[in-house]
Amino acid sequence: MKxxxxxxxxxxxxxxxxxxDNNRKFAAEGVQWIINPYDEWYALVRAIxxxxxxxxxxxxxxxxxAADADAVIRKALALGGDEAIRVNADSQDSFYIxxxxxxxxxxxxxxxxxxxxxxxxxxxxSVGGMIAGLLDxxxxxxxxxxxxxxxxATVVREVEGGEETEEVSLPVVVSCxxxxxxxxxxxxxxxxxxxxxxxxxxxxxxxxxxxxxVSFELPPAKKGxxxxxxxxxxxxxxxxxxxxxxx
Amino acid sequence: MxxxxxxxMxxxxxxxMxxxxxxxMxxxxxxIYTFTYFHISTLINFxxxxxxxxxxxxxxxxHTDGHFKKTTYEALSYGVALARQMAIPAxxxxxxxVTEDISALGKYxxxxxxxxxxxxxxxxxxxxxxxxxxxxxxxxxxxxxxxxHNSSGKAIAPGLSARLxxxxxxxxxxxxxxxxxxLVKKNVFSGKAFATxxxxxxxxxxxxxxxxxxxxxxxxSAELLNEQITPETSRVKLxxxxxxxxxxxxxxxxxxxxxxxxxKGPENWGPIEELAKLLHAATACSRPVADAGxxxxxxxxxxxxxxxxxxLYLAIGISGAIQHLAGVNRSxxxxxxxKDPEAPFFKSADYGIVGDAFEILPKLIQAVxxxxxxx
Numbered sequence: 001m002k003x004x005x006x007x008x009x010x011x012x013x014x015x016x017x018x019x020x021d022n023n024r025k026f027a028a029e030g031v032q033w034i035i036n037p038y039d040e041w042y043a044l045v046r047a048i049x050x051x052x053x054x055x056x057x058x059x060x061x062x063x064x065x066a067a068d069a070d071a072v073i074r075k076a077l078a079l080g081g082d083e084a085i086r087v088n089a090d091s092q093d094s095f096y097i098x099x100x101x102x103x104x105x106x107x108x109x110x111x112x113x114x115x116x117x118x119x120x121x122x123x124x125x126s127v128g129g130m131i132a133g134l135l136d137x138x139x140x141x142x143x144x145x146x147x148x149x150x151x152x153a154t155v156v157r158e159v160e161g162g163e164e165t166e167e168v169s170l171p172v173v174v175s176c177x178x179x180x181x182x183x184x185x186x187x188x189x190x191x192x193x194x195x196x197x198x199x200x201x202x203x204x205x206x207x208x209x210x211x212x213x214v215s216f217e218l219p220p221a222k223k224g225x226x227x228x229x230x231x232x233x234x235x236x237x238x239x240x241x242x243x244x245x246x247x
Numbered sequence: 248m249x250x251x252x253x254x255x256m257x258x259x260x261x262x263x264m265x266x267x268x269x270x271x272m273x274x275x276x277x278x279i280y281t282f283t284y285f286h287i288s289t290l291i292n293f294x295x296x297x298x299x300x301x302x303x304x305x306x307x308x309x310h311t312d313g314h315f316k317k318t319t320y321e322a323l324s325y326g327v328a329l330a331r332q333m334a335i336p337a338x339x340x341x342x343x344x345v346t347e348d349i350s351a352l353g354k355y356x357x358x359x360x361x362x363x364x365x366x367x368x369x370x371x372x373x374x375x376x377x378x379x380x381x382x383x384x385x386x387x388x389x390x391x392x393x394x395x396h397n398s399s400g401k402a403i404a405p406g407l408s409a410r411l412x413x414x415x416x417x418x419x420x421x422x423x424x425x426x427x428x429x430l431v432k433k434n435v436f437s438g439k440a441f442a443t444x445x446x447x448x449x450x451x452x453x454x455x456x457x458x459x460x461x462x463x464x465x466x467x468s469a470e471l472l473n474e475q476i477t478p479e480t481s482r483v484k485l486x487x488x489x490x491x492x493x494x495x496x497x498x499x500x501x502x503x504x505x506x507x508x509x510x511k512g513p514e515n516w517g518p519i520e521e522l523a524k525l526l527h528a529a530t531a532c533s534r535p536v537a538d539a540g541x542x543x544x545x546x547x548x549x550x551x552x553x554x555x556x557x558x559l560y561l562a563i564g565i566s567g568a569i570q571h572l573a574g575v576n577r578s579x580x581x582x583x584x585x586k587d588p589e590a591p592f593f594k595s596a597d598y599g600i601v602g603d604a605f606e607i608l609p610k611l612i613q614a615v616x617x618x619x620x621x622x
Contacts, residue, residue, distance in 0.1 A: 013550050014569050017439045037551050094415065095408060117401075120437050120550060120573070124417050125396075129373065129405025138482045139373045141402040144544070154486070158545060159398040160316070160496035167484040175401075178537075178551055179544050210414030210448045214430065217441045219576075225583075225593050230602025236582060237614035239598060244580045246559040247502060247526055247615070 001056065001170075004110040005047045005081065006101055006128070007063045008036040009072040010121045019216040026121075026216070033069075035076050038116025041183040042176035046146055047114055048080035049181055054148075058082055062104060064097045066090045070199065077194035078186035084199045092122060093209035098130030103205040105135060111170040112153070117142055117177040125175070132173035140168060144179030304330040304337045305389035306357065307380070309399045313346035317499050318395035318455075320355060320462045325455050326393035327356030328463070329422055335390070339469065340383050342376060343368035353469035355462075361387065363474045370485035373402045375478050381410050382476060389450065396454035397498060404454050414446035420459045437550055437573035456577075457498050458556050491545055500529035503557045503578075505548060507533040509564020509585060509604055513541035518608040519563060525615045531555070533565045549574035563604045567592020 011017075012032040020027045035044070044061070051057040061076050061084040063069055073084045087100040105113060115128035125141075132139035144163070145156035151170045156163050158177065186194075228235050240247045306326035309316045323339065330337035339352055339360040349360050361383045368375070380403065384392055392407065394400035396418045408415035416431040420441070424430040428445050431453055435442040497503065504523040506516060516530075523530045530546060537547035548555050550570040556577035563584045565571060572595055575581065583596040584607055593599045600607055616622035 011436075013573065017436045019440075041551065094405070098405075098409065122435050122442075123433075123437060123554075125401045126405040126408070126415055126417055129402065130409040130415075132373065133377060133406030133409030136374070139402065139406060140483065141373070142398055157398070159488075160311075160498055162488055162490040163545075164488050165486045167486050169482055178547060210408070210412065210446065211416060212445045212447065213442045214445050215443045216435070217443075219439075219441065222595060222597065225596045225599045227593075227599050227601070230600055230607060233600055233602070233607045233610040234614035236598055236600060237611055237618060240559060240580070240582065241618055244559070244597065246580045247618075 001054070001112075002058045002060065002108065002110045003047045003050065003112045003114065004060050004062055004101075004105055004108065005039070005044045005076075006113065006115040006131075007039045007044065007061050007073065007076050007084075008116070008119045008127075009033045009063070009065060009069045010036040010119050013037070013120065017218070019218075023215045023217060024213075033072055035072055036116050036119045036121075038118060038120070038177060040076065040079070040116075042178065042180040043114035043116050043174075044076060044079060044081070045181035045184050046176060047112075048184075050148060051080065060085060060108070060110070062087070062101055064089055064091065064100045064204070067201075073199060074194050075186070077197045077199075078190040079184055080190070081197070083197055085202060086199060087202050087204050089204035091209060092213055093211050094122075094124045094126035095130055095211070096207050096209040098127045098134060099207040100204050101127070102131050102134035104202065105131065111151075111172075113137075113171075113173045115173070115175045117175045128173050128175035135173075137171055137173050138168050139173045139175075140166060141175045143174050143176050146174060146176070146180060302333075302335050302388045302390040304333070304335060304391045304393060305380075305384050305387050306337060306339050306393045307395070307400070307403070308339045308341040308352065308360065309395055309397065310341070310343065310345050310347075313344070315345065315347055315352075316395070316397070317462075318397050318457050320464070321457065321460050322393050322395045322455055323352065323355035323357060324463045325419075325422065325460045326391070329391060329393070331356075332422065332425060333391075338387050338389075340380055340387075342379060349471050350468045353467035354464045356465070356467065357469050359387075359470045359472055361472050361474050363476050363478070365478055367481070368478055370481070370483075371399055371402060372481040372483040373406050374483070375481050376403050377406045377410055379474075379476050379478060380407055383474060384411065384450070392450070392452045394452070394454040396456050400454040404452050408452050411450050411452075412448060413450035413452050414448040415452040415454070416444045416446060417454045418456045419453045420456050422460075423453070434577060437554065438556075438576040439573065456556060458501065458558070491543065495527065495529045497529045497531055497546065497548070497553055498555055500555070500557050502526045502528035502559045502561070503531050503548075503555060503575075504528045504561045504563070505531035505533070505565060505575075506536060506542075506563050507565030508535050509566075510536070510541075511564075515605070516542070518605075518612060522561075522608060522612050522615065525612065525619065525621075526559075526561075528559075528561075529557075533571055562592060562596075563608065565592060566590045567595060 018027040118125035550573040560578035582598040
């Protein structure tokens with residue numbers, strides 16, 4: 001069995017968000033890059049758990065990014081996985097990224113393709129569904145649990161106000177969220193081992209992006225907090241009703 | 248004279264003349280007709296006929312347990328406003344069966360609802376849905392397809408985008424600017440910034456953030472079209488569904504009451520639940536609370552949990568770490584109650600109270616009861 005986990009690099013959760021180039025580019029200078037938490041904690045760790053249970057599973061990681069993502073890929077390999085693929089392209093268009101991954105997966109005969117439910121930078125929540133669409137595979141989104149029995153997966157997905165338990169035969173594309181697995185810290189053995197794992201670099205296939213970010217902006221600053229003395233707490237309800245008009 | 252679609256033919260003596268409307272579309276969906284007159288013999292060699300239908304905005308009608316979701320009304324209001332802006336009709340697409348009156352959706356301004364009335368479609372399989380919606384989008388000449396950015400939209404819209412080669416913007420927060428191209432504003436960096444995204448493909452897909460666009464309704468009735476499409480066999484089997492104790496879904500709630508570690512233990516959630524009930528609010532919690540098992544994971548809001556954008560987020564005993572803010576900073580109003588005056592959350596709040604949650608909560612409950620005429 002072969003599993004492919006899609007990895008994206010994102011700014012650290014505490015990174016300062018600012019823009020340059022007339023608000024057209026994210027100000028990346030000095031920013032600490034991490035593996036997108038949904039890709040790492042949920043998609044990758046769950047795939048590693050499956051491989052620990054069944055060592056015959058071949059686990060590949062893939063990212064679509066320029067060479068500056070190699071450090072993040074090595075971090076992911078330190079957690080687990082047999083080898084990594086980097087498609088050498090830089091794009092913010094989900095369709096372009098999905099088409100690159102689909103291009104690799106089309107020949108790779110993967111049984112399961114895991115993605116995080118979204119990235120914490122562009123919040124697209126799109127790449128997994130697009131890969132499934134391009135490869136015409138079943139897609140289970142927002143998975144909170146994933147279990148395998150032979151060629152059948154049982155997936156619990158979170159929907160508004162509840163959960164759905166679904167059964168799907170492989171191959172399948174799954175987007176992962178909280179509940180799938182717990183965050184792990186790579187150990188020294190993993191970090192040393194990651195250095196010698198193969199990292200294949202592929203050139204991108206020719207695809208036209210369908211969207212383009214033309215500008216960024218920051219939300220207007222909050223006006224400042226209105227403090228209410230604790231002994232007069234009822235006043236909060238009056239303000240929320242009469243001033244803010246939200247209750 | 249004989250007429251079929253946009254192609255007209257008539258006879259002048261022994262000569263058959265044809266008038267053929269060639270249709271072009273520009274980026275905002277205005278149809279320009281140019282006419283050519285020519286003899287039938289040249290036509291056979293050089294021209295193909297197409298029956299021209301006006302373009303439309305197609306809106307996905309999401310439902311659960313036989314009822315339309317609240318986000319459906321938001322998507323309808325948004326899609327209809329967009330269709331008016333583009334001077335084209337708005338239509339709905341509904342897969343599966345509902346117990347509600349479908350024609351009443353005309354109140355939101357749509358003229359037609361394409362329904363595939365098949366109970367198997369009440370369970371959502373994106374692969375099956377995509378084929379059907381793609382077929383209906385094609386026959387309805389949909390130039391924009393609108394979803395809600397909820398669990399259904401996230402499941403279907405990306406695959407549909409891939410199938411139709413249609414650019415997708417997820418999590419839109421405002422109507423597109425169609426004056427120069429097609430520009431859609433969305434949240435990025437987990438609510439810490441906005442991006443304006445240009446969709447460059449002829450067909451465009453937008454998914455609208457829940458609680459980002461007001462519901463607007465008037466008078467009207469929609470024509471129901473029963474689409475005869477047989478769904479293919481699904482490879483995803485829905486085994487069971489479970490409801491989280493019947494309250495309002497977190498992402499749809501207009502008011503959210505949330506508790507953090509300051510609540511000290513799961514046994515203390517009574518007042519939060521009571522206040523939430525009085526405010527018709529959903530309950531939420533911070534990550535440490537979910538991780539400790541005090542509350543279900545489905546209530547965790549934040550960077551790695553659920554991102555919400557209610558009208559009011561009332562946070563009790565939550566310090567407001569940056570990861571928590573990433574899930575709630577799109578809330579219109581944030582009110583914070585914390586015993587620590589240095590809690591970072593106060594910096595992002597609109598209203599704040601420094602004090603003991605266990606003393607303040609009963610006062611708030613009393614005040615809401617009074618407001619609602621219950622005490």
